[in-house]
Amino acid sequence: MRSSKTIASATGAAAVGNDNNGYIFTGPVTFQSEVGRGRAWNSPHSLPPEIPDFAGRNREISEIEIGISSVNRMVILVTGKPGVGKTSLALHMAYKVASQYEDGALYADLRGIESNPAPPEEIMGRFLAGVGVAEDEIPASNDARLDRYRREFASRKVVMILDNAGSEAQVRPLIPPGGEALVLVTSRSNLSGLEAAHHLFLDVFDDDSSLTFLRNTVGAGVVDGDVSSACKVGSLCGYLPLALRIAGNRLRTVTMAELVEELTDHRNRLEALESGDLAVRAAFNLSFRNLGKSVRNSLKRLSLVPGGDFGTALCGALSDSDERSAKSVLRKLSEANLIEASPRAGRYRFHDLIRLYAQEQFERDSSKKSAAASSRMLDWLSYSALKANLTLNGQIGRFESPSVSIAEIGSIEEAAAWIAEEAANASAAIDLLLRVGDSDRAKALAIQLSSACEVVGDWQAWEDVVTRGIAITESHPDPLFDVLILSSRVNLLRYRREFQQALDLASRIYPRAQEAKDKILLANAAKLLGCLRVDVGDAAGAQPLLEESLSLSKELGLRHAIGQALYNLGTVHRASGRAHEAIAHFEQDLEICIEVGDASGAAETMNTLALTHMEIGEFSKSERYQREALKIFESVGNPHKVSMVCNDLAISLRHQGKAQDALSLHLEDIERSRACGNVSGEALARANAAVLLVELDRDAEAERLFEQAVSVLSALGDELRLARTLLGQMSMLFKAGKADLALDAASKAIEVFLRHGEVRDAVSAHENLALALKDIDEGERALFHAEEAMRIGDGIVSPYLRGASCLAAVIICDDLSRPDLVAKYVTELRAITDKYPEMISHLRKEYEGEGWAVPDDSIGDGAVE
Known part of the structure; x- marks a missing residue:
């Protein structure tokens, strides 16, 4: 049972609620023979009572246990913001491992952030007395006391808690030599200079631990009776254990829903998080008062930052200081755990409750100072x-x-x-x-x-x-x-x-x-x-x-x-x-973009130029433009544009017979699109990778990617990309002997293309159908689709696509022994290749590479680009 405040006062102890999930007693050292849940002590013991409603911290407990088992890792430093439960964790661990330290368990509050921190020599005297050294045998001089302390504890297996340490200098003399003792140090400061210690930063609870803690504090019935409100209480408390402790106390007199309503008003939240002598504001006050004046002012002004995090430059603007000074301020605030590192390197953020506290302090400044800081930031x-x-x-x-x-x-x-970095703040x-x-x-x-x-x-x-x-x-x-x-x-x-x-x-x-x-x-x-x-x-x-x-x-x-x-x-x-x-x-x-210095515009134009050169068979030129565009978009850091160019570059590489390189680009694009949340782009990349996997005879992998792409694009309602994906499946379905499924998918795709005015896609679909049907000896049906491609693409599609349609028609008509039609389409094909001779070698290579016989003299030999 938790000791009452009255008993604590009677024994000369002081109730401290700042960092603990319960009352922590300090004052005269007392030794007990029985504490907690019937655990017997046959050695000196001055630990405060065990925390009966301790919750969570499984990862941290495991980390400490690993630290304890490591050689020369007998000092565990637990740091974190005010109210995060550092002392509770240290106490929990001390009780958990007490049986391994038969020579005793000792506790001292170092009062590191108060105006009168405990000198190390004072704690040495208390600990020496605690293990039975007579008062007249404890040396008065600091050096002699340190020597006696080290001799006395060098071989003792004791667990020590040094709570609320203020500096490395306060802790170092109290660490016994010999490696037999376990020393658990807690501090609001990081104490980065403390040697040979395992540093553990304690963060706020997660959702589950918050609910468990509230259940332990006020009972499962209160929490489970309104879980939704309980989750909101956890969130509004910023999952800070001290705030949740106070919330639990408040729930003895108000309902969960009523407490949520109080906490929702951010202007009143800190006021609502007070119960008896426990107060979130009071815990923050101790750390705030310990800061230098300029650092306090910076903390107050940083509460103005409207977005999620901030860096050195914005801090400097708010404080009207140079970068070096701003960097020093942020370092000191971070070491005091009043701000925390943001996921972005070199940037920081507030815990929600500390931000509210800092805003309260800022509002106490003169209106002139406040307006000036706000103006500098804006x-x-x-x-x-x-x-x-x-x-x-x-x-x-x-x-x-x-x-x-x-x-x-x-x-x-x-x-x-x-x-x-700053878009959220600027917005x-x-x-x-x-x-x-x-x-x-x-x-x-x-x-x-x-x-x-x-x-x-x-x-x-x-x-x-x-x-x-x-x-x-x-x-x-x-x-x-x-x-x-x-x-x-x-x-x-x-x-x-x-x-x-x-x-x-x-x-x-x-x-x-x-x-x-x-x-x-x-x-x-x-x-x-x-x-x-x-x-x-x-x-x-x-x-x-x-x-x-x-x-x-x-x-x-x-x-x-x-x-x-x-x-x-x-x-x-x-x-x-x-x-x-x-x-x-x-x-x-492009000339204008370069002239005015619009690099992004130039990259956009280069990629579109690349696509147009691709459409007349100039694939190597297309690749050069795309690689230059890719460099620019990568330098700008636009993931969507990088994805776009990689997709188009892969198509250029595919036409040049570099299927494996193209596949690598599409696979990279799947991950890139996922990382930037472009769901449709990710599905497109999967579909394009699947097409290449079919060409590489990796049909099982292709089928899986096609299924994923179709599922996502169907859910998104992206008709055009879904139609292109269905068309991409056609080759795989024909290979698997599923011609009816392939024809059905292609027909649906063509209907979508024509409805959206995407004539090029419709022409390409008919051309691919024609050649696929020819391969399964469906000559007349193949001719129908070849002629459809010619009909709907007349005067509209690119020269390369028109030339490809003509060549497909020539191949099919030749196979059907239709010399009149062969002559008709050869004449049109020659007219195109005379105007665009660079496409000849690519058409021949592409079609003969697919195993189709190109009739002699239909397009000539062509010049290699």
Whole structure:
């Protein structure tokens, strides 16, 4: 049974609730013959009572036991934030291993963070007395006392708890030589300089341990009667054991739901976490008071950071200090365990309750000091975001350095790194700017940040920024801003392949831009709607919109916008099978991207150029463009663009007979897409890898990947990618003798392609069907699909695809002994290869590599590229 507070006071002990799951008694050393659950002690013992409701910590207990069993590892240092249960763990372990230490168990509170820490010599005297050394035999001089202490404990098998250590110097003299004793040290500071100790950082509970602890504290019936609310209590307490202990005490007088309601109000949360003399705030106070003034001020100001974590530069901006000073402050706060390391290297974060405590302290500062710190942070985030975006988009020449502190960004890589680290803080700063009445800066930050997030491919941060921006349009209407932020929303939907939703929104934006009579807005809106028309297969409807965008951009002298318009018109020519016209447009855009320093735009154009060269059989040239684009996207750190280029590069390699290299790229892309949460992209990579596995006669592996891809794409409702995957399965199904299944899958895919205006995919499907049917001696059905490929692709598809369709028709007609049709298709094929002689060798190699006999003189010998 836990001792009562009254008894503790009567014996001269002090109740300490700061770090413990229960009352911990300190004061005069007393020795007991029986404690706890009937355990007998025949040696000196001064441990406080065992914790009856101890919960969790299995991993830490195991780690300590391993440490104890290690040679020269008899000092275990347990560190962690205030209230995390360091003393409870030390006590639990001391009782657990007490039978191995027959010479006694000793405890001392070193009071390390209080104004009067216990000198080591005082603890030595107490411990010497505790093991029976007469008071008059304990030396008065420090050196002599240390010598006697070491002699006395060198061979004693005792377990010691040195609780609440403040420094290494306070602990070192108390560690006995000889390796017989087990010393458990607890400290709020990391004590990094303590030699030969096993360092164990104690973190907060997990979900299960929190619930178990509450059950042990207030009873299983209270917790299991409202598990949902109990989980919320754990979360609102930040899973901090001290806070949960107090919550358990409070639950004797309030219901779980009532406590949740109290804790949900963050302004009242610390007030709600008080019970008797136990208080989370009081535990934090001890650590806070122990900090130097400048470090205390920094802790308070860091509570302003609106996102999840922070680094040296932002700390420096808040504190108005240089990087070196900021780094020192963060190190000291980390060593005091008032902040903790973030998963991102070199960055830190708060525990939720410590953040609330720091905010309370910040609010006590003068309004002038508070406003100045907030202003410095918002300036740093706003101007740094602007600089990062202009750097990423090749427009850094437009940047005028402000007089305030901003991040050091001197390259695309540094700009991308800044966005990766600070996007969450900068996004949340949009709301803070609105709160202080600066809506213009809030809008500007939303535009700059959404653009930067698009470049680096951080879709989640991009969505967060756009959502905040759209909220501004409702409270602070502004035609220019409204169109820009909604346009960003459209682009995000395009990246996520939600084309119809994007088209609907772009269709609403265009007339609004016309009404605003702003040529820049109109150029942007026309470009956006035109791009969506291309996305949904309406190249004819896209062309006038994109030409309007180009005309307006030229009129305004917007060089960068001219390049974008040329690129988009190039995609129209490409979709219509006009490869040379497309290439000319892309090359003009690439020249402009390089001229204005838009590296990401250049990479995008290079990859599209590569695809267009692929369509006329220039695969080695395609590969060169793609490898250059890949370098750029890797330097920017955009995982989605890297995935896109790797997928397209693999197709180039496959056409060049480098199947194993192509497969490696697709397999890497599966992992890359999974890591960045691109579920559809991951499924596409699986489908593409499966196609190559079929070619490599690894059908069992291919079937597994196909099944996974079909399952995911069906669930996502991504019709086009699902259709391409079904088509990719066709070869495997024909090989397995499942021609009916293959034909059914191909028919479904063709219907989807035509409905979405994806004529190239439909032509490719018919061509592949024709050749597959020829292989199983279904000549007439093969001819039907060959002629369908020719019919629907007439004047639309790329020269290479048209040439491939012609050659397939020639092969099938030759096999059917139809010289009239052979002559017809040979004539068209010769017209194509005369214009694009570079495709001849590739067509011959590809078809003969598949085992199909190419009729003599149908395409000539061709020149090797």
